[in-house]
Amino acid sequence: MTLYPRFAAHIDAILDTLAAEGAIPAGLDRRNVTVEPPRDVAHGDLATNVAMVLAKPAGMNPRALAGLVAPRLEALDEVVxxxxxxxxxxNLRLTDTVWRAQLDEILTAGADYGRSTMGGGSIVNVEYVSANPTGPxxxxxCRGAVVGDALAALLEYAGHKVVREYYVNDAGGQVDVLARSAHLRYREALGEAIGDIPxxxxxxxxxxxxxxxxxxxxGDAYVGKPEGEWLVLFRTRAVAAMMAMIRADLALLGIHHDLFSSEAxxxxxxxxxxxxxxLRERGLVYDGVLEAPKGETPEDWEPVELPLFRSTQFGDDQDRPIKKSNGQWTYFGADLAYHFQKAQSADALIDIWGADHAGTVKRIKAxxxxxxxxxTVFDVKLVQMVRxxxxxxPVKMSKxxxxxxxxxxxxxxxGKDVVRFTMLTRKADAQMDFDFAKVVEASKDNPVYYVQYAHARVRRMNRKRVDDGIADAAVDLDLLDAEELALVKLAAQFPRTVEGAAAAREPHRIAFYLYDLAAAFHSAYNAGNDRPERRFLRADDAAITAARLALANGIGQVVRNGLxxxxxxxxxxxG
Known part of the structure; x- marks a missing residue:
């Protein structure tokens, strides 16, 4: 058990004891009790809101309840x-032994440090990208693709089983346009001069x-033939070709879906x-007439009876048609069925959508x-466009x-890594600029470079120790002082960052955390420029070098896990 859950367990045990002694009521709801780093490091190593959360239901003054909990926390061996x-x-201050043990735990756990069982194996379907199959x-x-893929990986790391799904919109008018476009190129391939694309x-x-x-x-079997003879065939072939292209494009980003579901x-x-x-069996679909459009009613508007879903019963502002007047399914009607299908095999559904789809969130949630x-828990994450x-x-378009x-x-x-990391350097629903010059800049203002460089610097130090002939020594973490253990305190926040990011469905939190960890590491490293005694590699002291390299390797491991x-x-x- 990592540090924060361990202290949460300590608090639970103390509350159990206080309840058994009759000092507080039994059965208090503890779900909102937290253990976290204080906002100001000067206040200590850990902070808990236990007294603030439980005082009112316990019928006590918060400071009085804190006065019951604090002495029992102070009696713990780990607490100073x-x-x-x-x-x-x-607020609690912990012994240095705790932080040295945390570093040892990071080094021992390796790639599993930060991995959580929070998800309990529950199945989450994450649907992302789902671009119309009409081109590359x-x-x-890109941004939705990266956010969805990183979220899927984050949820797996936090203990969920994840299904990565792509919904192929191959039943709408856009794929008929694709078929006609392919037919034009087919004629061109046979030697016809097609001129400008219509x-x-x-x-x-x-x-x-x-x-x-x-x-x-x-061959020329479909030249000059009526559309009805070739449209379906060309549509099928063209969609298959586009999906092969899309899969190849996604593979460039390291993205691979488990499931491709066809709307057709x-x-x-x-x-x-x-x-x-x-839905009709349950009275949730009925035949009715839509309200007239708000504002000035168009001259050609006439009331038409349509099958309507009672989405107002679930928080929407009006009931929604699931079919058009010509009998075809509306986008909403098809999406409704698709989500019904997904929900059969998942405990939770997450859709990653472009922000331009914000208006349809309420009805799909309904x-x-x-x-x-x-x-079934259902969440929609909206992703803003990238400039x-x-x-x-502004970058010119591609010919x-x-x-x-x-x-x-x-x-x-x-490169793939620059694109992926950059797409996670802001909240998904915030606007983003992607400047080709900035994202490859070698400076601390470029998070991609700064975090990658932290890991590369750790690896280089290990090589340099050998190259400089500094003797290998047994690792004694007791040699690390408070200044160095401050880095461990930040590294130890990685598991709770993972769980918090997974719970909030916000993979960008990992990028933010890694930047802060990298900044702290670079600062500690650079301190040796002016203070030689603070250098990680000390030719005159193999023991301190071994301890500090262990610290650097721990930071490198957390960076590697987060990346x-x-x-x-x-x-x-x-370079």
Whole structure:
């Protein structure tokens, strides 16, 4: 058990004892009791809100309750002192032995340090990317792809079983446009001069190989033929080609999904009809007329009876149609059935969506609540777009793509790790600029470089000890002083950072934490520039060198573990 859960257990035991003695009521709800680092390190090593949380239900003054808990905490061997602060917070100072033991735990656990059982093996379906299969991945997809993939890895690290899913939107009008665009390129491959791409078709050169493959397979069999003879065939072939391209693009980022679900197959299997029938049986779908649009009513608007889902019963502001007047499923009707399908095999669902889909969150949440009768936890994470810059100037579009910058081009220029780390340096719902010049800059203002350099610096120190002929010595962690143990205190926060990030579904917290840890490490390393006695490598003292290298290796291990959760390689050396 790592440090923070261990002290939470100590507090639980103390509360059990106080309840048994009759000093506090039994059965108090302790779920909101926390053990965490104090906001100001001058206040100690740990802080707990136990007295603040339990005082009111216990019918006590917070400081009075703190006065019962504090002496029992101070009696623990690991504790140097306890202080009741302000209205009833309890601050603890721990022995140096505790922190040396923490460093030993980091070194012993290795790649498993920070791994948690918090998830208890519950199954979480994370659906992310799900770009329309109409072209290569572009940077508009990239941020959601990285956030979703890092979140999936984080949840696994925190003890969940994770299913990574991609929903292939292959049943809408956009794939018919794709088929027509592929047919145009097919004719071009057979020698026809097609001129400018007509308005409404996809213009990118990426469809040329698709057209060439169709020409090689079918010759001129579909030249000049009615659309009805080739549309379905060309749509199937084109979607398959686009999905192969998308998979290859995602692989450049190290992203691989477990499951690809087809909207077309979902509809062919009658899943929307099944979902509608299930909801009708429970009175949650009815035939009704939509309210007229707010504001000035369009002249061509007329009331039409449609099957409506009672989403207002689940917090939405109006009931939603699941079919159009022509009998086709609405996007919402198809999505409703898709989420019903996902919920059959998962305890929780998480969707990663672009911020432009914010308006549909309420209705999908309502649908999942209805379809699972409240059993399945469902969360939607909205991801803002990324603005691409080069030295502060907007980046020009890609000729190959037609009207956007491809993910492949960006990864080719700056590398997978830079792209992934950068996408996690801000909250997903905050706007982001991706400047090609800034993300490869070798400075502390570039989090990617700064964190990677911390790990590379640790690895270089190990090599340099050998190169400098500093003798190997037994590791004695008692040689580490308070200044050095401050680094261990920060490293020891990694397990709780993992659990907090997983609970909040916020993988960017790992990037923030790693930057702070790297900054503290670089500061400790640089202290040796002005104070030779603070150097990690001491040619005159093999013992202190061994202890400080153990400290550096512990920090390096935590950085490596955090980067692994983010899907970023911990580099061995940097220029």
């Amino acid at each position: 002192s306890v202080e009741v602060a302000g209205p009833g917070f309890i 991945m572009h940077m508009g997809h 308005e409404g078709l996809y213009p990118g050169d990426y469809l040329k190989p698709v057209g060439e493959a169709l020409a090689a397979e079918f 197959e979902l509809q062919a299997a009658g899943k929307p009809e099944a979902a509608e029938a299930w 649908a999942v609540a209805a379809l699972t009768e409240g059993r 691409l810059l080069r030295n502060g100037e 190959r793509a037609g009207n956007f910058v491809t993910l492949a081009d960006v990864v080719d220029e700056v 692994a959760v983010m899907g970023v390689e911990a580099v061995e050396e940097m």
